[in-house]
Amino acid sequence: MNQTFKIILVKVGFGCVLLALWQAVASARFMPAHLFPGPGDVLKSLMDIARDGTLWTSIRLSMGRMLVGYSISLLGGVAVGVLAARSWLFKETVGSLIMALQSIPSICWLPFALIWIGIDQRAVLAVVILGALFSIAIATESAIRNIPPIYQKVGRVLGARGFVFSRDILFFAALPELIGGLKIGWTFAWRSLMAAELLRADQMGVARIIETGRSYNEIAMMMAGMIVILAVGLTVDLVVFGTLERRIRRRWGLEK
Amino acid sequence: MSIQFQNVSKAFVQNGQGAARIIQALNPLSMEIRDGEFFSIIGPSGCGKSTLLNLLAGLETSDSGNVTVDNVPVEGPSPNRAVVFQEAGLMPWMTVSRNVEYGLKLQGLSRDERVHRAEKYLKMVHLSKYANAMPHQLSGGMKQRVSIARALALEPKVLLMDEPFSALDAQTRDVLHDEVQRIWQETNTTIVFVTHNIREAVYLSDRVMIMTAPPGSIKRIVPVPFAHPRAKSSSDLSYFTAQLHNQIKEEVDKVAARELDADWKQDAEGLAVAAEGTDYASGI
Ligand SMILES: Nc1ncnc2c1ncn2[C@@H]1O[C@H](COP(=O)(O)OP(=O)(O)OP(=O)(O)O)[C@@H](O)[C@H]1O
Ligand SMILES: [Mg+2]
Numbered sequence: 001m002n003q004t005f006k007i008i009l010v011k012v013g014f015g016c017v018l019l020a021l022w023q024a025v026a027s028a029r030f031m032p033a034h035l036f037p038g039p040g041d042v043l044k045s046l047m048d049i050a051r052d053g054t055l056w057t058s059i060r061l062s063m064g065r066m067l068v069g070y071s072i073s074l075l076g077g078v079a080v081g082v083l084a085a086r087s088w089l090f091k092e093t094v095g096s097l098i099m100a101l102q103s104i105p106s107i108c109w110l111p112f113a114l115i116w117i118g119i120d121q122r123a124v125l126a127v128v129i130l131g132a133l134f135s136i137a138i139a140t141e142s143a144i145r146n147i148p149p150i151y152q153k154v155g156r157v158l159g160a161r162g163f164v165f166s167r168d169i170l171f172f173a174a175l176p177e178l179i180g181g182l183k184i185g186w187t188f189a190w191r192s193l194m195a196a197e198l199l200r201a202d203q204m205g206v207a208r209i210i211e212t213g214r215s216y217n218e219i220a221m222m223m224a225g226m227i228v229i230l231a232v233g234l235t236v237d238l239v240v241f242g243t244l245e246r247r248i249r250r251r252w253g254l255e256k
Numbered sequence: 257m258s259i260q261f262q263n264v265s266k267a268f269v270q271n272g273q274g275a276a277r278i279i280q281a282l283n284p285l286s287m288e289i290r291d292g293e294f295f296s297i298i299g300p301s302g303c304g305k306s307t308l309l310n311l312l313a314g315l316e317t318s319d320s321g322n323v324t325v326d327n328v329p330v331e332g333p334s335p336n337r338a339v340v341f342q343e344a345g346l347m348p349w350m351t352v353s354r355n356v357e358y359g360l361k362l363q364g365l366s367r368d369e370r371v372h373r374a375e376k377y378l379k380m381v382h383l384s385k386y387a388n389a390m391p392h393q394l395s396g397g398m399k400q401r402v403s404i405a406r407a408l409a410l411e412p413k414v415l416l417m418d419e420p421f422s423a424l425d426a427q428t429r430d431v432l433h434d435e436v437q438r439i440w441q442e443t444n445t446t447i448v449f450v451t452h453n454i455r456e457a458v459y460l461s462d463r464v465m466i467m468t469a470p471p472g473s474i475k476r477i478v479p480v481p482f483a484h485p486r487a488k489s490s491s492d493l494s495y496f497t498a499q500l501h502n503q504i505k506e507e508v509d510k511v512a513a514r515e516l517d518a519d520w521k522q523d524a525e526g527l528a529v530a531a532e533g534t535d536y537a538s539g540i
Contacts, residue, residue, distance in 0.1 A: 150345035157313055157339040158359035158406075168358070172349045252348045253392020 037220040045220040046227065049209065059232060062193060062206040065121070069128030070189050077133045077185065081140020082166060095141065098134050106131035106188070107195040124196045124203065131192030132185035139181020143174035176252055183241040190233050206232060259289040259312065259414065259446065263321030266307050280471035281307040284321060287465065287474060289448060294440055296449045296457035298500075299467030299475070300508045305450045308472070309418050312448065313339045325414065335363055338407035342419040344399035346391040346406075353378065353387040356406045363410075377405040380439060397428035401435070408439065414446045422452060430488070433460060437485065454504060458497045459488055466503055469510040476503065 019039050026038030033041075049055040084095040106127050113123035147170065155169040197207035206228050213221030249255045265284040270277045282304040289295045297305050310316040311323050314333040323330045325337065333339075338359075346355050356374040365373070378384050381401035391399060400420060407415055417436075421429045437460060440447055451457050457464045458480055466475040478500065486493060 150341060150343045151347065153315060153339075153341060154345040154347070156315060157333045157337075158410075159333065159335055159362040164362070169347070172347065175349070251390065253390060 034217075035219055037223065041220040042223045042227065045213075045218065046224040049221070049224060054204075054209065054212075055228065058204055058206045058209055059228070061204050062197065062232070065125060065128060065193055065205070066186075066189060069125050069193070070132055070186060072125075073129050073132035073136055073185060073189060074182065076129070077136025078140050080133075080137040082144065082170070084137065084141040085144035086166075091141070098137055102134040102138065105195075106192040107199075110196055110199060119202070121203070124193065124200060127196040128189050128193045132189035135188050136181060136185040139184065140174070140178060143177035143181060144170055146177055147173040176248055176254060179241070179245050179248055183237065183245070186236065186241065187233070190236075194229055258291050258326060259448070260324045260327075261285060261287050261308075261311075261321070262324070264308075264311060264318045264323055265320045266304070266311060266316065266318050282311075283471045283473040285473050286321075287477065289446060290462075292444050292446055293463065294447045294449065294461045296451060296461040296464045297467065298451060298454060298457050298464060298504060299472060300469050300504070300511045301452075302511070303467045303470045303507070304472030305467060306418055309339075309416050309448060309450055312414075313337055313416050315339075335359060335410045336412050337414045337416060338410045338412035340400075340403055340407050340415070340417045340420045342422055344391075344396075344403040346399055346402055348391050350391075351387070352383065352389050352391065352394070352402050355391065355402060356409050359406065359410050373409050373411075374405075377409045378402070380408065381405045381435060397424050397432070400424060400428075401432065404432075404436070404439075408443070408445075411443075412445065414448065416448050418450045419452065420449075421456070429456070433488075436460065441484070454500050455493075455497050458493055458500065459486055464500065466500070466507070469507045469514070475507060 023038050023040075026033070026036055030036070037045075046055070049058075080094065080098065084091040084098075109130050110123065110127050113126040117123050117126055151169055151173045155165050160168055193205070194207040197203065197205035198211060201208075201211070207225065209225030209228060210222045213219065213223075213225060246255075263284045263286055264282065265280075266282045268279045268281055270279050297308065299305055307316065311318050312325075312330065314330050314337065330337075346352070347358070350358065353371070353374045356377060357370040360370045360373055375384065375387065378387055381404055383398060383401055383405065386394060386398065386402075391402070394402065400423075404420070421432055424432070433456065436447075439445075449457070449460065454464075461480055463477055463479045465477045467473065468475045480496065482490075482492060482496075
């Protein structure tokens, strides 16, 4: 049997077992049905929010925030990372500061953002940006540092210097490792956004599905919200970043 | 393009554990490489051959003296001085042809000219068929040939080669020797060639420079008194190679002796400590 096929079969099988277990626990009635609904109820709730449009609006709004926030993190993070890799002074000062700031979960900046920026979209956006920026900067710096020195020498003797060298050689030589860092940055941004949405009652978004469910005491809807968060996160991870990573690795000859 | 080294020296600062050490890579040395010459440099490991080549390439700057090419001081890399390193160093995200074209693009050649030149030099190293392949699809020897084509495409006045064949198998190396020699004769390029392989140096060069054990300086510069093209199997060549071999062996032995000496001193210190530890025993 084909190896990939075997892996898919095992994963699907494991998913079925999980569903069955969930159903079994729900049917055993350790808790009243409305406090611990089974997969059927959650699916029904999911279909309800899909039908009334809540689901699509939420995804659209959340993804919009992600795209704007992540793009800013990407530009800023890569720029900071390149600077840190090229100047030791920058690395020892700003670089160290970023290392330190990275240990603060970005959601902790929300209260500050609310006061400094105001109670609108932009506070949430700030949290998303801070969630990804530092990790992208750190990943960029490390990816550039790990570039084999031969590219540096070859680039210089062929006549590449300054910005042209960074654009034509550093960037591409760093790309296979960089893409992994960008993926982690996306995951951090996504988590930060979910946390921020959970705390901001005035805006719709994927995480609000959970809060809405809680306010109606509808656990099935809360679980549906969790599933949406998981599904969106996983899709971007596998489809967008997974494909990108595979393409790059194949072109670079790092895998067949 | 005649190349001149005038009292050129170079030291490196090495930051190990603890204090930084200063390593004298090259003692002040002077020499001249003639226009169109095939000039080889051999010597024990660490004697500064790569340093010398990098100074000429403009990848390093000298501490004293100056390096000039046709009386113009070397200040940084230039497409007039192309370099082939031990690693091919092809850029894996570009096709073979794009790799060869890249340096030309930086020089502002038009797309047509670039493609045309890449074709010409890939043909010279017998890789026309692979122009659109990705580097990872080539063997080690083929990659090194692309890197030679990439250097030649710049149509440099001087070609610098730092152990270009040392990572290759004997058969591939033989083929490349003949290709490099043919290209040298066709293009009139001055070639500076660093190698550990004395036979290779004798087979290819007009003159061979032997360097001393580190810190590197010139031990001798030996002309190879045979006309090109040479037969690899010739007994004259073998005899000449054997003679050079002895001279280099002296230097290599010096390096080995020094290293052995260092080990020996360490061992001796170790013994002294051990002896102190067992002092009480000798008292009985
Ligand atoms: N960038 C550098 N930083 C510190 N030390 C260096 C650097 N480059 C060379 N050296 C030192 O300078 C000395 C000469 O090095 P070099 O690479 O020129 O030797 P080599 O003759 O090319 O040796 P090999 O035959 O092993 O290639 C060595 O002791 C080496 O450790
Ligand atoms: Mg060397």
